[in-house]
Amino acid sequence: MPAPATATQSAVPARPKRRLWPLLLILVVVFAGGAGGGWWWWQGRQQADAEATPAKPIRQPARYVALEPSFVVNLADTDAVRYLQADLQVVTRDPATLESLDAHLPSIRNRLLRLFGQQQSRQLAQRAGKERLQQAARDEVRALLKAEGEPDKVEAVIFTSLVTQ
Numbered sequence: 001m002p003a004p005a006t007a008t009q010s011a012v013p014a015r016p017k018r019r020l021w022p023l024l025l026i027l028v029v030v031f032a033g034g035a036g037g038g039w040w041w042w043q044g045r046q047q048a049d050a051e052a053t054p055a056k057p058i059r060q061p062a063r064y065v066a067l068e069p070s071f072v073v074n075l076a077d078t079d080a081v082r083y084l085q086a087d088l089q090v091v092t093r094d095p096a097t098l099e100s101l102d103a104h105l106p107s108i109r110n111r112l113l114r115l116f117g118q119q120q121s122r123q124l125a126q127r128a129g130k131e132r133l134q135q136a137a138r139d140e141v142r143a144l145l146k147a148e149g150e151p152d153k154v155e156a157v158i159f160t161s162l163v164t165q
Helices: 002-011 020-052 095-103 105-117 127-147
Strands: 063-074 083-092 154-164
Touching: 063 095, 063 105, 083 095, 083 105, 095 105, 095 127, 105 127, 127 154
Parallel strands: none
Antiparallel strands: 063 083, 083 154
C-alpha cells in the first residue's frame, strides 16, 4: 500500500510556499509606496491652494469724525421761514482718509452748509428724504477729497441729531 500513496503525491505537484511570500511582500511595498506618494502629492496640492488663495484683509475699525459745531441753516422753503439743525459724523476705516478729513474740515463744512441750505422741509419730513440727504452729504465729502487729490474712502455721513422747525 505505500506505493499508491507516493503515486498520488507525485501526481499533485507541491506548491512552493517560498514563492508566494516575496510576491506578497512586493505588493505590500508597492501599495505602501503608492499610498505615501499619493499623500505627499495631496499635501503639496493643499499647500499650493492655500498659498494661491489670497488672505482676507483685516478690516480696520470704524473711525468717526464729528463735524462740530452743529449745522444750523435756513431751509429753502418759500412759504415760511424754517430751519435745519443737524449734528453729523463722518465714518471711515482708512487712516489716510481720516487725516484728510481733519485737514479739509473747513471746506467740508462749507460744502455741507450749502447742501443743507438747498433742502426743503417737506423733503426732510420722510425717512427717504433724510437718507437721500445722507447720501448727498457723503458724495459731497468724497467729491471734495477727490478734487483735493486726497484719499476719499468715506463710508457714510451719519446724522446724530436732525431737527427741522
